[in-house]
Each structure stands twice: as structure tokens, then as C-alpha cells.
Amino acid sequence: MNAHPMNRCITIALSGNPNSGKTTIFNNITGTRQKVGNWPGVTVEKKEGLIHRFGFDLKIIDLPGTYSLTPFSIEEIVARDYVLEARPDVVIDIIDASNLERSLYLATQLRELGRSKVMFALNMSDVARARGFKIDGAKLSELLDVPVVSTIGNKNEGVERLLEKAVELALSDKPPEFRRKVRYSQDIETAIASLDRLLQACMSPALDYDTRWTAIKLLENDPIVRKRLLEQAEEHAEQIATETDQLRQVLSQRFNDEPEIVMTDERYGFIAGIMKEVFTISSRQRVDISRNIDLVLTNRFTGFPIFLFFIWAMFQLTFTLGAYPMEWIEAGVTLLSTGVERLLPPSLLREMLVDGILAGVGSVIVFLPNILILFFCIALFEDTGYMARSAFLMDKIMHLIGLHGKSFIPMLMGFGCNVPAIMAARTLESEKDRILTILITPFMSCSARLPVYIVLAGAFFDAHAGTLIFVIYLLGIATAILMGRLFRSTLLRGADAPFVMELPPYRVPMLKSLMIHMWERSKMFLKKMTGVILVGSVLVWALSAFPRTVTYSRNYAEAMEQVRVEYAQRLAADDDARAALTAERDARLQELRWSRQSEAAERSLMGRLGKLVAPVFAPLGIDWRGGVALLTGFAAKEIVVSTMAVLYAVEDGESGDALGRALVSSGMTPLAALSMMVFVLLYVPCLATIATIRRETASLKWTAFSVFYMTGVAWLLAFVVFQGGRLLGFQ
Amino acid sequence: MIQLSVLKEGHRAVIVRIGGQGTLRRRILEMGLTKGTEIYVEKYAPLRDPMELIVKGYHVSLRVEEAAQITVEPINPPA
Numbered sequence: 012m013n014a015h016p017m018n019r020c021i022t023i024a025l026s027g028n029p030n031s032g033k034t035t036i037f038n039n040i041t042g043t044r045q046k047v048g049n050w051p052g053v054t055v056e057k058k059e060g061l062i063h064r065f066g067f068d069l070k071i072i073d074l075p076g077t078y079s080l081t082p083f084s085i086e087e088i089v090a091r092d093y094v095l096e097a098r099p100d101v102v103i104d105i106i107d108a109s110n111l112e113r114s115l116y117l118a119t120q121l122r123e124l125g126r127s128k129v130m131f132a133l134n135m136s137d138v139a140r141a142r143g144f145k146i147d148g149a150k151l152s153e154l155l156d157v158p159v160v161s162t163i164g165n166k167n168e169g170v171e172r173l174l175e176k177a178v179e180l181a182l183s184d185k186p187p188e189f190r191r192k193v194r195y196s197q198d199i200e201t202a203i204a205s206l207d208r209l210l211q212a213c214m215s216p217a218l219d220y221d222t223r224w225t226a227i228k229l230l231e232n233d234p235i236v237r238k239r240l241l242e243q244a245e246e247h248a249e250q251i252a253t254e255t256d257q258l259r260q261v262l263s264q265r266f267n268d269e270p271e272i273v274m275t276d277e278r279y280g281f282i283a284g285i286m287k288e289v290f291t292i293s294s295r296q297r298v299d300i301s302r303n304i305d306l307v308l309t310n311r312f313t314g315f316p317i318f319l320f321f322i323w324a325m326f327q328l329t330f331t332l333g334a335y336p337m338e339w340i341e342a343g344v345t346l347l348s349t350g351v352e353r354l355l356p357p358s359l360l361r362e363m364l365v366d367g368i369l370a371g372v373g374s375v376i377v378f379l380p381n382i383l384i385l386f387f388c389i390a391l392f393e394d395t396g397y398m399a400r401s402a403f404l405m406d407k408i409m410h411l412i413g414l415h416g417k418s419f420i421p422m423l424m425g426f427g428c429n430v431p432a433i434m435a436a437r438t439l440e441s442e443k444d445r446i447l448t449i450l451i452t453p454f455m456s457c458s459a460r461l462p463v464y465i466v467l468a469g470a471f472f473d474a475h476a477g478t479l480i481f482v483i484y485l486l487g488i489a490t491a492i493l494m495g496r497l498f499r500s501t502l503l504r505g506a507d508a509p510f511v512m513e514l515p516p517y518r519v520p521m522l523k524s525l526m527i528h529m530w531e532r533s534k535m536f537l538k539k540m541t542g543v544i545l546v547g548s549v550l551v552w553a554l555s556a557f558p559r560t561v562t563y564s565r566n567y568a569e570a571m572e573q574v575r576v577e578y579a580q581r582l583a584a585d586d587d588a589r590a591a592l593t594a595e596r597d598a599r600l601q602e603l604r605w606s607r608q609s610e611a612a613e614r615s616l617m618g619r620l621g622k623l624v625a626p627v628f629a630p631l632g633i634d635w636r637g638g639v640a641l642l643t644g645f646a647a648k649e650i651v652v653s654t655m656a657v658l659y660a661v662e663d664g665e666s667g668d669a670l671g672r673a674l675v676s677s678g679m680t681p682l683a684a685l686s687m688m689v690f691v692l693l694y695v696p697c698l699a700t701i702a703t704i705r706r707e708t709a710s711l712k713w714t715a716f717s718v719f720y721m722t723g724v725a726w727l728l729a730f731v732v733f734q735g736g737r738l739l740g741f742q
Numbered sequence: 743m744i745q746l747s748v749l750k751e752g753h754r755a756v757i758v759r760i761g762g763q764g765t766l767r768r769r770i771l772e773m774g775l776t777k778g779t780e781i782y783v784e785k786y787a788p789l790r791d792p793m794e795l796i797v798k799g800y801h802v803s804l805r806v807e808e809a810a811q812i813t814v815e816p817i818n819p820p821a
Contacts, residue, residue, distance in 0.1 A: 083768070113773065121816055251763075309794070404788060511770055511802060511803075513802050
């Protein structure tokens with residue numbers, strides 16, 4: 012991994028604050044030659060690109076955007092560990108020149124690490140100039156011993172020179188040496204020195220990292236560094252721990268504050284000193300466009316209406332505009348299915364291809380247009396800076412559930428489709444917030460669940476069907492809020508991330524980066540989804556298609572023949588009633604055919620499974636047929652209706668009314684229908700959602716947990732509805 | 743001296759003390775809200791929470807409950 016100039020491969024890591032234009036520069040350097048994945052074990056996006064330049068292979072790593080390297084968030088841990096462990100040849104810190112002072116905090120920490128050679132890109136230097144800022148790059152370079160290159164990322168200016176300088180720096184023999192370091196106050200420096208000496212004396216083999224840095228981190232009570240060091244220190248662990256604690260105590264008393272707070276303060280003091288020497292601001296004040304935009308977009312009166320309009324527009328685009336290509340894809344899949352049916356003779360293979368693979372994968376591929384459009388909109392929100400504003404507007408409301416303002420968009424998207432909604436949770440920075448959002452988003456009733464409600468509510472609550480469906484939606488929201496609060500106070504406790512959020516200036520988005528954003532995320536959807544869906548849909552198909560030979564309770568072929576013979580005789584005898592008799596005959600034949608199909612379903616593996624799980628559904632008032640429909644619903648909610656149609660023996664192509672009538676005549680009560688609707692609302696939405704949860708949490712544990720808890724909640728609430736309703740005398 | 747959370751829109755102040763503890767406190771400091779820093783209250787969100795501040799030339803938002811941990815000395819008169 013550790014690349015040295017010798018083997019002509021140079022590793023360059025890009026680090027920087029969020030909104031510093033880091034990603035734009037990364038995109039400019041690597042173009043489409045980038046690989047997007049996750050950092051091992053966590054859900055933080057990892058981007059890397061391999062390019063060939065100046066006769067070298069350059070491996071460019073885009074580190075997560077962070078404000079500091081204090082290991083609070085996963086992003087910070089990932090970024091710091093990468094520099095510590097993988098030790099890239101050069102770390103380029105992308106600095107937003109129009110936000111120099113705060114950006115220098117991360118820069119100071121990177122220098123303090125002392126692991127890799129560091130250089131700065133003074134990015135967005137045009138914006139800084141426009142705001143009347145003058146930065147003396149040469150002076151900055153001299154003071155901090157780092158090469159400094161001015162860049163304008165979105166115009167691709169200076170990027171080539173940045174790479175050139177980085178390669179030059181990587182090839183130079185000079186080890187990183189920083190003459191001007193952050194000097195802490197006397198007492199702290201004494202403590203650092205004494206710990207430093209202790210570490211040098213005790214640690215053998217010598218510590219892999221800079222001992223001064225390690226001493227600073229120990230004094231700052233950095234849990235990760237402390238734990239690793241003490242594990243490595245073996246018999247000296249206790250001595251180091253006691254010494255550290257003592258020094259911390261002394262310093263706390265001396266400053267009447269924790270050492271890490273004093274040291275953060277002093278780092279900013281050091282930065283203020285640098286700022287004095289390199290930064291001047293001209294007196295002429297320009298109009299701040301971004302501030303003016305916010306006068307409207309986060310205004311007390313216009314803020315919310317405009318926000319709602321944007322959300323509405325995003326919904327419209329995603330689901331209305333997306334409906335057209337969706338139809339084309341559906342038509343394409345149908346065409347393919349017919350083609351396969353024509354080409355191949357009837358066989359098990361053909362059935363599996365058409366009813367299993369094509370039907371299953373087809374049902375997921377149709378989401379692609381939705382996902383592309385949705386991700387385009389989200390990238391637009393993010394790249395312009397509006398995402399931060401939407402969190403600013405919604406935070407008060409979301410905070411009531413223990414969530415961050417940014418959770419609003421994923422949850423809202425859930426009403427359309429849970430798959431893109433869960434993927435939209437990526438915009439949340441805190442992992443706990445993200446997992447919590449992913450766990451409760453499926454309670455937002457997606458559009459695929461609506462047909463089930465329509466059939467059931469239509470059949471049993473005709474006049475009040477609309478109201479009832481509305482109540483079901485509300486129940487989903489209420490459950491999400493309750494579960495959110497429950498998880499926040501149990502499994503995902505305390506991590507309600509502080510809302511110290513930057514509101515970056517509005518920027519005109521670049522089409523190229525929007526496209527890359529959209530495509531990378533959609534590609535991931537396609538790759539992972541098809542795999543899981545392929546296996547899942549073949550499984551569902553196999554369960555309903557096997558065993559191949561069924562022994563029926565009666566001989567249907569014979570019975571149908573009898574009917575035909577009987578009517579042939581009656582028709583011959585009575586010519587006047589021909590039409591009526593034909594109709595009667597066809598109806599009886601149809602009845603037999605459906606009865607046979609229903610029996611076949613009952614005897615298939617799926618049907619047997621249904622009988623097996625019938626006791627589970629009985630307390631909810633749902634019979635085995637409903638149970639089977641719900642089981643197939645794990646694959647996709649659209650299937651619930653079609654399974655019921657088969658099991659309750661309704662002819663293909665007949666309207667939902669027919670199914671409704673069949674349900675009523677099967678003995679299902681309104682209360683049982685309500686219980687079934689509640690169950691459909693709350694249990695796992697579909698295989699694609701499960702696969703997405705797996706993908707986004709990068710954890711089998713959370714995936715399994717979400718499947719079981721959602722099903723559990725569904726069962727419990729349906730039970731309460733059905734049994735409670737019975738106690739209250741409803742039917 | 744007052745809590746930052748009661749400072750009105752359009753008013754300036756200098757940070758005197760950051761209270762609270764743990765992650766939040768350190769995070770606030772790392773974002774540049776250190777002792778002696780001048781801040782300007784740009785606005786409150788439509789639901790009166792969170793609030794938007796200008797610090798060291800950039801815009802940052804804080805929840806009102808978080809801002810209540812910060813003690814400031816108002817600068818008079820507001821610019």
C-alpha cells in the first residue's frame with residue numbers, strides 16, 4: 012500500500028473542509044477515472060482515482076471533508092487514520108481562500124501530525140479577491156514551510172500546477188520539517204515535553220508516530236490514541252496512563268479548564284498570528300449576493316413556502332417525469348419476456364427466466380429513472396448550498412424526534428419510494444443520525460403500498476375509504492416518530508449531533524460534478540440491487556412453482572369434461588336459451604379452472620408455507636391466503652394484490668372490485684381488512700429496500716435488525732387493532 | 743454579559759465564555775467560536791430555532807439550546 016516514488020506510484024490525499032471545493036478539484040483531476048466505494052467497515056464514501064501524469068502513476072484519494080482531525084465523527088477518524096496508517100506521500104489541504112482563518116485549523120492539525128508532506132491549495136481565490144481579501148501566498152508558504160498553490164477549482168485553474176508541485180514535493184528528499192509550530196503556553200509545553208520524554212524512554216520498539224504529537228493527543232485526552240498507545244506500551248501502560256492523568260489534572264487546575272479546550276484556543280491564537288502576517292482586507296465592501304439570496308430563502312415568511320415548493324418540484328420531477336422512462340423500461344421488459352417466450356419451448360428454464368428473473372429484476376430496474384432524477388435533484392440541492400438551508404429550516408421540527416434537520420428529505424422521499432429515500436440518508440454526516448433515519452424511513456407509506464389499501468379499503472369501508480387510507484398514512488408517520496424517539500433513547504442514545512452547521516455561500520453548480528454525483532450513486536444502486544433482487548425473485552418464483560406435479564382433491568379435467576357434455580346435451584335440447592346456457596357453462600368452467608389454480612397455489616411450497624405460518628397470522632384475523640400474500644409481499648408490495656387475486660380465485664385482468672367482492676365473500680371482516688392494512692403499512696417494504704438498507708448501513712446486523720423489528724412492530728400493531736377492535740365489539 | 747441565545751437579530755457581541763461540555767463544546771471551539779471572537783447574529787430560523795451567526799467571516803448555525811451555553815458581551819450600539 013505504502014507507495015514510494017521508487018516504484019513510480021505516488022499517493023496524493025486531498026483533505027479539506029466541507030464546501031472547500033475539494034470534490035470539484037478531485038473531479039477535475041480524475042475525471043471519470045474514479046472509483047467510489049466505502050471506507051472499510053464504515054458508510055463514509057471513499058473516492059479514489061488513478062491517473063498517469065509526468066511519467067508517474069498518481070493515486071489520488073479524496074479524504075472525507077472535515078473541519079478538524081479531532082476524532083469525533085467517523086469522517087474525522089477515517090481521514091486521520093488514513094494519513095496515520097497509509098501514510099500518503101503528499102497530503103494536499105484544500106483551503107477555501109475566502110474562509111482562510113477557519114480553514115487553517117485543519118491545516119495546523121495536518122502539519123502537527125507530522126506523517127506526510129503537506130501542501131496547500133488556496134482554492135476559490137477568485138471568490139476571496141471578489142470579497143476584497145488579499146492573501147500573501149508566498150508569505151504563508153514561508154511561515155508554515157509548505158508549498159502553496161492558488162487554484163480556482165470550478166474553472167480548473169491552477170490544478171495542473173498543483174499536481175506538478177505535489178509530485179515535486181513527493182520526490183524531494185527533504186523530510187517534512189516545520190520550523191514554526193504551534194507553541195502552547197509554558198505550562199502546557201512543559202507537560203508535553205515531559206510526556207514526550209517518557210514516551211521516548213518507554214516505547215520500544217520506538218513509536219511509529221511522532222512522539223510530540225502523541226504526547227499532545229494524550230494531554231487532549233484523545234480516546235483513540237490513548238487506547239492504541241496503552242495497548243502497545245505493555246508493561247509501561249500504567250506508568251504512561253498515570254503520568255498523563257496527573258499532568259491533565261495539574262493543567263486543569265492551572266487553567267481552570269480542560270487542557271484540550273485551552274489547546275484549541277491556543278491553536279486559534281497561533282492562526283491569528285499567521286493571519287496578521289498574510290491576510291489583508293480592503294475596505295471596499297461588495298454586495299454579498301449569497302446573503303441577499305438568504306434574505307428570501309430563509310426568510311421568516313417566505314422561507315417555508317419556497318422550501319415546500321422546491322420539495323414539491325423535486326417530487327414532481329422524480330415521480331411524474333420519471334413515469335415516462337419507467338413506462339419505456341416496462342415495455343422493454345415485457346417485450347423481452349414475450350421474446351423469450353417465443354424463442355424457447357415451454358420449459359422450466361423458460362418459466363424461471365420469464366416469471367422469475369425477468370419479472371423480478373424488471374420490477375427493480377424500473378426504478379432507475381426515479382433514482383437518476385432524484386439524485387440529480389439532491390446533488391443540485393447539495394452543490395448549490397440549499398441542502399444546508401433546508402436543514403436550517405426544518406431542524407426545529409426534526410429535533411423533536413431526536414433527528415437532524417437533514418433527515419427531513421429522506422423521510423419525505425419515503426412516501427414515493429423507500430429505495431431512493433434510504434439512499435438519500437447519505438447526506439447525513441453523523442452515522443447514528445443516518446442509521447436512525449434509515450430505520451424509521453420505511454414507515455413512510457410508499458406508493459407501492461397504495462394499491463393494497465385501495466383494494467381492502469374499497470371493499471370494506473366504501474364510503475370512508477379515502478379517510479381511512481389517510482389515517483393509515485398518519486399511522487405510519489406516528490409510528491416513525493415514536494420509534495425514532497424510542498431508538499434515540501435506547502439503541503442510538505445521545506448522539507443527537509450538535510447542530511454546529513456551516514451555511515456555505517450559494518454557488519452555481521457545475522454540470523460535470525452534478526452528473527458524476529448522480530451517476531456514481533445510481534451505478535451503485537444498479538450493481539447491488541440487481542444481485543440481491545435476482546436471487547430473491549428466483550426464490551419467490553421457485554416457491555410458487557414447485558412442486559411441479561400436484562395431486563388435486565378431485566379430477567378437474569374430468570369435471571370440466573362432464574360440464575361440457577352436460578351443456579352440449581342441454582343446448583341440443585333447448586335451442587332458444589342458447590345464449591344463457593353458454594354463459595352459464597362458461598361460468599361453471601371458469602369456476603373449476605380457478606378452483607384448480609387456487610388449489611395448485613395451496614399445494615405449492617408457498618401454499619404449504621402459508622399453512623405453516625397460518626397460526627402466526629391467525630391472531631391478526633388474517634387467514635392463510637392473506638398470510639401467503641403478505642409473505643410474497645416481502646419481495647415487493649405490488650405482489651400482495653396479485654397473490655391475493657390468485658389465492659382468492661379472481662380472474663386475471665378483472666378489476667380490483669372483483670377481488671374486493673371475493674374477499675368479502677371469503678369471510679374476511681372489515682376489522683381483519685384493517686388489521687391487514689396496518690400490517691402492510693408497517694412491515695418490510697420490499698426486497699429492494701432490504702438490499703438498500705444492507706448497502707447503506709454496511710452492516711448485516713442493522714439489516715437483520717430492521718427486518719425483524721419492522722415485522723415485529725407490524726404484527727404487534729395489527730394484533731392490537733384486531734383484538735382491541737374485537738373487544739370493543741367491532742367486526 | 744448575556745447568553746448568546748437572547749442576543750437579537752442584527753446585534754454584535756464578543757464571546758466571553760463557552761460553557762457546556764464534551765463534544766459540543768469542543769466542536770463549537772473548533773469551528774472558530776473561541777473566547778474573544780466577535781460574532782454577529784444574522785437571523786433566527788422561521789421557527790425561532792436554530793440561529794444563524796457570522797463568525798470569522800463565515801455563516802454558521804447553532805441551536806438555541808446550544809447558544810444558551812455561550813456567554814457574550816454585547817457590543818453597543820449594534821452596527
